[in-house]
Amino acid sequence: MNSVLISLSVTAAFFVVAAVLGFRLGRSPKPYPKLLLSVHALMFFAIAYGIGACLDKLSKTATDASITKVVLLVALGLLWANLVSGIVMICLKKKNRGWILAHKLVMFAMAISFVAAGVFMAMKW
Numbered sequence: 234m235n236s237v238l239i240s241l242s243v244t245a246a247f248f249v250v251a252a253v254l255g256f257r258l259g260r261s262p263k264p265y266p267k268l269l270l271s272v273h274a275l276m277f278f279a280i281a282y283g284i285g286a287c288l289d290k291l292s293k294t295a296t297d298a299s300i301t302k303v304v305l306l307v308a309l310g311l312l313w314a315n316l317v318s319g320i321v322m323i324c325l326k327k328k329n330r331g332w333i334l335a336h337k338l339v340m341f342a343m344a345i346s347f348v349a350a351g352v353f354m355a356m357k358w
Contacts, residue, residue, distance in 0.1 A: 236290055237287055237290045237291055237294070237354055238351065238354055238355070240283060240286045240287045240290060241283075241287050241347065241350060241351055241354065242351075243283055244279075244280055244283025244284060244286075244287065244347070245347050245351075247276055247279040247280050247283060248276075248280055248343070248344065248347060250276060251273060251276035251277070251280065252340060252344075254269060254272060254273040254276065255273060255336075255340070257269060258270060258273060259333065263326075263327065263328060265323070270323070273319075274319070277312065277315075277316055277319075280312055281309070281312055284305055284308055284309050284312065285309075287305055287350070288302060288305055288306070288309075291305070300353050301350050301353040301354050304346050304349045304350045304353060305346070305350050307346050308343050308346035308347060308350065311339050311342050311343040311346065312343060314339050315336060315339045315340060315343065318332055318335050318336040318339060319336060322336060
């Protein structure tokens, strides 16, 4: 179970980096800086790989951590919703407050799922 917590911690670190880069992108004018945008987009793959690694390690352990798996699957679904809202924001010609708010709310919900997964793993649920 310790290796799962390490994987989740590394994934959460990638999530924090993505949030900081997203904050910087929010402060920059359109069109967004290409380097900053590409690194922010690459964080999607790092986070998706981290969630997949956590789920894989959970499936190999003997303990039944079904609540943790559900929370990580919710985080994975939120990650895909975040990707879609990010792509829509890139394609729009002007900054749209509604899409920005949706992107931020999905990020916030994903952060809550990471914390919940860590708590459930620590409690061995």
